[in-house]
Amino acid sequence: MDALTSQQVTFKIFRFNEETDYLPFYNTYTLEVTHEEVVLDILNRIKWDHDGSLSYRRSCRHGICGICSIKINGKAILACKSRLFDLIKIFGTDLTIEPLSTKRVIKDLIIDKKDFWEKHAHVNPYLVSDIVEEPTSEHLVSPHDAEKLNEADYCIQCGACHYSCPALAINEQFIGPAAFAAAYRFSADVRDEGALKRLHIVNQEAEGVWDCVKCMECAEACPKDVNPIEKITKLHNMIFEANIAKNNVATRHAVGFAHSITKHGLLDEGELVRYSEGNIGVMKHIPEAIAMFKNGKIVMPWNMPKSKNLDEIKKLVKSSSTVKF
Amino acid sequence: MEKLRYALYTGCTARESTPELLKSTLAIADKLGIELVLLDEASCCGASHLQDYDDFLSLVLNARNICYAEKLGLTMVTICNTCQLNTAMTKHRLDTNPELKAKVNAKLAEVGLEYKGTSEVTHFLYALVQDFGLEKLAKMVKVPLSHFNIAPFYGCHNIRPSELQNLSNGGENPYNPTSLDDLIIACGGVNVDYAEKNKCCGFHAELQSPHTAAVLTGNAIAGAMDANADWMVTPCPLCHLKLDVQHHAASKAIGRDVKLPVLHMPQMVGLALGCTPAELGLNHHVTKVDFV
Structure with a gap:
């Protein structure tokens, strides 16, 4: 058990009513919090003891309905699951409570999740299967x-x-990490027959998996350890395995690594850009390439370094490759 | 204290577009009395893009890299956050999945190698902070960087996912990381706080999603500028490239002129230890390092 059983914490809470307020503002409360309390307890105490007009969503109080998600000092949490003392360990005793998205606020910590549900619906998040109307056994x-x-x-x-x-x-x-994770969830289900259609949806440029920046924020934010980025990687793999990867800058950028490693062991950075963009597309990178060249940041093809024991790498690429493009 | 020895996995960038990173890493290791054995046999880590194409091949290649550190009986240090992510991820997956490890080892056996899982993998930043120690480093500082407000830029792949990275980064919290701030202070500098210090630079989406990438870069530099930073420092060469080379596109994307010199972590340490600009390759920057 923690040595301290209670601590004084200053809470800054985001307030905004889209019907009456021109700009958002923050209310500040300093409260004594105990080691047992979760964030939802604090929200309740503020609402019940200080300001009944504070609005937030709450329901199951067991970390399963997903409705009470908010942000504390930029970290997304479930209010009903996050202990104050754990947050104090990370951020100290000044905590800022905000809605998940400040630009989608209806009132205070309540947001309009319309965009979330639209993205979710977009990936066909359900089993697609020809079911037998009168089954004689369970589909195990x-x-x-x-x-x-x-x-x-x-x-x-x-x-x-x-x-x-x-x-x-x-x-x-x-489309975003949650909907991608849903797309994976159903496409990986052995009973499902809708994977190919789903993979086509997440394979689109601008909206699909290719625009992921690989920051790992989704893996960190998830309160249920779903690890959405891992599912995004798997969707990439499934797109290649299903042979529906389009020949574009994003797919060539992934495949280009295999080409380069086979040839040099290391990545030929310049050649990767040329291969990914194509001979015409690469032109737009010329200004920065010149700036880099002037400062000794470009290795010419004839000076391209190679890994020692390159024959091992070539052999492994040959024997361990699992996909073709 | 016994001399610290590591197997250095340079990654590709330090051998190509950021030669100053390798140069400054070796320079400060020399000053600090750390021995780095170069893993010249290592291949590219796949940078999380090969992983999108052929996950199994990326595991085999990364396991092979670790094999060479194991042969030396040394901890592998990385100097690129993305190398750190992909190497540590491979190690974690193989160490926790005997079936997968056996599959990978069946391939490695073809070239006479075996992945055992005996070498740790950590980023050079954490080797300095945890193994060498900041107190000791602070005592070796010859030129305190006390005139400078320095903005730490952590780079995603050293701090997230924390479940993986905490195995080697001393439990750094991705929402409030401190290692690079502490290192700046140890070098005598003034660390500045800003919201983007633990955010994404956009590097990995630069080709396929240039607008998104440029906005992220612009926000990062703008955040540091608004916090009154004189320059930025990062442990990741990919963040460095994005912030150092792409400020024109970034400025255009966010509608505001942004530009700051961006130093590699070892370059900052090297300045504090009294290395010359030439020893640290400060001439290789696109955004000129004009303050030394």
Whole structure:
């Protein structure tokens, strides 16, 4: 048990009512919190003891309905699951409580998750299967096959990853980590027959998996350890395995690594850009290439370094490759 | 204290577009009395893009790299966050999945190698902070960087996913990392705090999603500038390239002129230890390092 049983914490809480307020503001409360309390307890105490107009969502109080997700000092959490003392360990005793997305606020900590649900619906998040109307036995999934879901079915649609994704914050077309995890969850299900259609959806440029920036924010944000980025990687793999990868800059960027490693062991950075962009597309990189060249940041093809024991690498690439493009 | 020895996995970037990173790493290791044995046999880590294409091949290649550190009986240090991620991820997956490890080892046997799992993998930043020690480093500082406000830029792949990275980064919290701040302070500098210090630079989406990437770069430099930073420092050469080379595109994307010199972590340490700009390759930057 923690040595301290209570601590004084200053909470700054985001307030905004889209019907009456021109700008958001923050209320500050200093409260004594105990080692047993979770964030939801604090929200309740503020609402019940200080300001009844504070609005937030709460329901199951067991970390399973996903409705109470908010952000504390930028970290997405479930209010009902996060102990104050754990947050104090990370951030100290000044905590800022904000909605998951400040640009989608309806009131205070309540946001409109319309974009989240639209993205979710977009990937056909359900089993697609020709079912027998009057089955004579159960359609059982073996434990081995169930493992293929990689716990993607643990998602509670709380939106923590979705509203922590920087790619999505900039490019609103991007489907986002939660919906990608859902796309994986059903496509990896042995009973499902809709995988190919789903893979086509997540294979689109701008909205699909190719625009992931690989920041790992989604893996960090998820309160259920779904690890969406792992599922995004798997969707990439499935797109190549299904042989539906389009020949474009994103796919060539992935494949180019294999080419370069086969040839040099190391990555030929210049050649990767040329191969990915194509001979015409690469032209737009010329200004930066010149700036880099002037500062000794470009290795010419004839000086390209190679890994020692390159023959081993060539042999392994040949024997261990599992896909073709 | 016994002399610290590591197997150095340079990655590709330090051998190509950021030669100053390798140069400054070797320079400060020399000053600090750390022995780095170069893993010249190592291949590219796949940078999480080969992983998108052929996951199994990426595991085999990364396991092979670790084999060479194991042969030396040394901990592998990385000097690129993305190398760190992909190497540590491979190690973790093989160490926790005997079936997968056996499959990978069946391939490695073809070239006479075996992945055992005996070498740790850590980033050079954490080797300095945890193994060498910041107190000791602070005592060796010859030129305190006290005139400078320095913005730490951590880079995603050293701090996230924390479940993996905490195995080697001393439990750094990705929402409030401190190692690089502590290192700046040990070098006598003033660390500046800003919201983007633990955010993404956009590097990995630069070709396929240039606007997203440029906005992320712009936000990072702007955040550091608004916090009154004189320059930025990063342990990741990919973040370095994005911030150092791409400031024109970044400025255009966010509608504001942003530009700051961006030093590699060992270059900053080297300045504090009294290395010359030439020893640290400060002439290789696109955004000129004009303060030394």
